[in-house]
Structure formats: structure tokens, C-alpha cells
Amino acid sequence: MRNSPTIDEQIEMLRRMIAVRHLEERLGELHKAGKTRGPIHRCDGQEAVGIGATAMLDAADLLTSTHRGHAHYVGKGVGLHPIIAEILGRSTGACAGRAGHMLIADAANGLLGGNAIVGGGIPAATGFAVSLQMRNRADGGARVAMCLFGDGAAQTGICHESMNIAALWKLPVVFVLEHNQYGLTAHHSTQSSVPDLVVRAAGYGMPGESVDGNDITAVYRAVATAVDRARRGEGPSLIEAKTYRIVGFSTSDVGGYQSADDLAAWRERDPIVLARRSLAASVSPAQLDAVDAEARAAVDAAVEQALADPLPGFVDHAPSAPYYAGAV
Numbered sequence: 001m002r003n004s005p006t007i008d009e010q011i012e013m014l015r016r017m018i019a020v021r022h023l024e025e026r027l028g029e030l031h032k033a034g035k036t037r038g039p040i041h042r043c044d045g046q047e048a049v050g051i052g053a054t055a056m057l058d059a060a061d062l063l064t065s066t067h068r069g070h071a072h073y074v075g076k077g078v079g080l081h082p083i084i085a086e087i088l089g090r091s092t093g094a095c096a097g098r099a100g101h102m103l104i105a106d107a108a109n110g111l112l113g114g115n116a117i118v119g120g121g122i123p124a125a126t127g128f129a130v131s132l133q134m135r136n137r138a139d140g141g142a143r144v145a146m147c148l149f150g151d152g153a154a155q156t157g158i159c160h161e162s163m164n165i166a167a168l169w170k171l172p173v174v175f176v177l178e179h180n181q182y183g184l185t186a187h188h189s190t191q192s193s194v195p196d197l198v199v200r201a202a203g204y205g206m207p208g209e210s211v212d213g214n215d216i217t218a219v220y221r222a223v224a225t226a227v228d229r230a231r232r233g234e235g236p237s238l239i240e241a242k243t244y245r246i247v248g249f250s251t252s253d254v255g256g257y258q259s260a261d262d263l264a265a266w267r268e269r270d271p272i273v274l275a276r277r278s279l280a281a282s283v284s285p286a287q288l289d290a291v292d293a294e295a296r297a298a299v300d301a302a303v304e305q306a307l308a309d310p311l312p313g314f315v316d317h318a319p320s321a322p323y324y325a326g327a328v
């Protein structure tokens with residue numbers, strides 16, 4: 001099928017999903033032990049969206065993320081150690097320990113940054129796509145911008161403005177809506193009159209596709225088609241990936257608003273289990289076990305290293321250039 005990931009690509013995506021899940025579990029423990037500062041927004045259960053949507057991007061493509069970005073960071077190629085060291089506030093982190101878990105950026109890998117302002121990444125990716133469109137025309141390149149954002153972010157006014165201008169100007173941007181059913185503790189039925197936000201694409205005259213966000217191959221195929229279209233200069237697309245957060249909104253969440261039935265049903269459809277199952281026909285259980293063990297060990301090693309790394313020193317000057325200078 002067009003744009004299907006190869007077996008090797010599927011194995012790599014599985015490895016990355018397992019690493020992100022293990023990272024979230026380790027962060028849960030570290031938070032309880034008082035070794036992190038502030039709440040952590042884990043993405044357990046949603047890994048197939050962040051990893052599957054970014055797997056076909058190059059380092060030169062640009063990505064904006066959210067407050068729940070660990071899978072986005074790993075998918076965009078940022079190393080485990082720089083991510084974990086940043087979350088733990090170490091000087092060896094991706095942003096020298098001064099950004100924290102919601103704001104990680106890495107210009108070399110085209111990660112423009114997470115964002116604590118809900119919806120803030122949508123106009124940022126659209127604006128960067130204006131820049132990329134000009135550069136593509138000048139140098140014959142085909143770079144794209146992508147924006148991963150939540151169903152809560154989709155209800156902001158700036159989301160409408162961004163999609164409208166992106167479609168009008170045929171900007172090379174891909175909108176990936178990570179629909180995990182909740183904005184904070186508010187169910188989507190209290191935020192929107194329609195359950196399927198992909199219908200909005202028609203209103204902007206752009207293609208839209210809704211996919212099972214726990215099926216990483218389905219996410220990859222739909223997003224790869226949208227990325228190809230953007231690279232050809234044909235404009236934006238909206239991909240809605242339906243998924244579910246199987247842990248709290250953040251490590252501060254006391255829960256009680258997600259039904260036990262929903263949680264059980266979505267845990268049955270764990271994206272890591274589904275990906276492993278779909279690889280079982282082509283890859284031996286021993287090889288899949290090895291991938292699992294390697295991914296976890298890589299996270300554990302990065303955590304141990306980061307814990308031993310130094311905290312940042314004090315600075316008495318402002319940086320001379322924005323962190324993302326050189327990204328475009």
C-alpha cells in the first residue's frame with residue numbers, strides 16, 4: 001500500500017514507542033521521589049501518534065509540539081539523554097537545563113519546541129511554513145512544517161486563523177490533531193458540537209483524514225500522504241488521530257473523570273501491543289523481545305547518566321540570539 005512503512009521502519013517505530021513509554025514510567029517514579037520539578041504531562045497510550053506522525057520527517061523539516069511532547073521529541077530525532085537531562089534540569093540537557101519538560105527545542109533536529117500555551121504551536125508552525133515556502137521556491141527544496149496539537153488546542157481561535165491562511169496560501173504545513181478525548185479534565189463533548197474534528201478540513205478546502213491513532217501504521221500512512229502533498233507545494237492537510245490518554249492529565253491529576261470501562265477498553269488497544277502484534281508475522285518474538293529490552297535499557301542508561309550530570313550554573317547575560325536562530 002502507498003506510503004506504508006517498511007518492516008525496518010516499523011521496528012524502529014516500535015523501539016521508539018517502547019522507549020517513550022518506559023521514559024514516562026521512569027518519570028512517574030522520579031516525580032514521586034521528588035527528583036523532578038513541577039508536574040509532568042505523560043503521553044502513555046498516545047505514543048503511536050507522536051512517533052508515527054514524525055517518522056517520515058527529515059531533520060530539516062520543522063515541528064512544533066505541545067505540553068505533552070515526549071513522543072514528539074523522540075520521533076523528531078532528539079536523543080534520549082538530552083531530553084531526559086533537560087527534564088531533570090541538567091546542564092547537559094537539550095536546552096542546557098533551563099527549559100524543562102514542556103519547552104524542549106532542538107534546532108539541529110528541526111524541533112522548534114514544546115509549548116505550554118495551549119494552541120501556541122499552531123500559528124508558529126504556520127508562520128514557519130510561510131518561511132519554508134519562500135525558501136523552497138528560492139532553493140528548490142521541499143521542506144515542510146508540522147504541528148502536533150490536541151483536541152483542546154483545536155478549540156482556540158488561532159487554530160481557525162492558522163488553518164484558513166495555510167489553505168489560502170497553500171503553505172507546506174501538516175496539521176496533526178492528537179485527539180485524546182480530553183482537554184484537561186473536560187471531555188470533548190463539552191468542548192465541541194462535533195466528535196470528529198476532521199470535518200473542519202472541508203471548511204478550509206484542505207484534505208482531511210481521520211485515523212485510528214493507536215494504529216501506528218495507519219498514522220504513518222495518512223501523515224506521509226499529507227507530507228508528500230505539502231512537499232509538492234499543494235498545501236496543508238488535517239490528520240485527526242483518535243487516541244486516549246491512559247494516565248492522568250499530569251502527575252498532579254487526582255483522576256476520577258475517566259470511566260473505568262473507557263480506560264479498560266483503551267488499555268486493551270495499547271498502541272505498543274498492537275504494533276508488536278502486527279509485526280509478529282514478519283519478526284521473531286526473540287527479536288521483538290530484544291528491541292523491547294534495548295529500548296528500556298537505553299532509557300535507563302540515559303536516566304542514570306542525567307541524574308549524575310551537573311545542574312546549570314548561573315548566567316549574568318541574556319543569550320545573544322533566539323534559541324531557534326538558524327532553524328530556518
Ligand SMILES: Cc1ncc(C[n+]2csc(CCOP(=O)(O)OP(=O)(O)O)c2C)c(N)n1
Pocket residue numbers: 067068116117118119149150151152153154180182183184249
Ligand atoms: C492558552 C492556555 N489556556 C489554558 C491553558 C491550561 N491548559 C493546559 S493543558 C490544557 C488542555 C489542553 O488540551 P489538549 O489540547 O487536548 O491537550 P492534552 O492535554 O489533551 O494533551 C489547558 C486548558 C494553557 N496552558 N494555555
Ligand SMILES: [Mg+2]
Pocket residue numbers: 150151152178179180181182183184
Ligand atoms: Mg486532549
